[in-house]
Amino acid sequence: MTKKKKRKTDKNLIPLNERTKEEQREIAQMGGKKSGEVRRERKKLKELLEIALSLPDEETGEQNDMSMTCAIVKEAKKGNVTAYLAIRDTLGEKPTEKVEATNATITVTDEKTIESVMNKLKDL
Secondary structure (H helix, E strand, O other), X not given: OOOOOOOHHHHHOOOHHHOOHHHHHHHHHHHHHHHHHHHHHHHHHHHHXXXXXXXXXXXXXXXXXXXXXXXXXXXXXXXXXXXXXXXXXXXXXXXXXXXXXXXXXXXXXXXXXXXXXXXXXXXX
16 A cells, blocks of 8 residues: 655645534535535436437437437447447346455455456466
8 A cells, every 4th residue: 555645735734523513514514515516417417318318319200218229239239248238237137246355355246257356366
């Protein structure tokens, strides 16, 4: 583990636990307000994308989401792995991967990941 290089401005930083309760509350409020702004912005973007996908495609007259779905399926049939993975993940069939690094304990449910880890261990 590498040590962080100290910057000249680090001396101006005051840890939260060394601040007064009022300062802590004010900082928390600023964080909460910013979090709300970001959440609202994400929601707005999501709504705009949903509207754009529901509009008809200029060429085919189909809804854009249907056009995109057809295009992804066609790409997957051609052998595009990324398109296949997008379909698999959208259908909710993505395998879960969980790696724990506590006392060298690794829990993995993806067979490819297990094979990869085993091969790397053999090379050591």
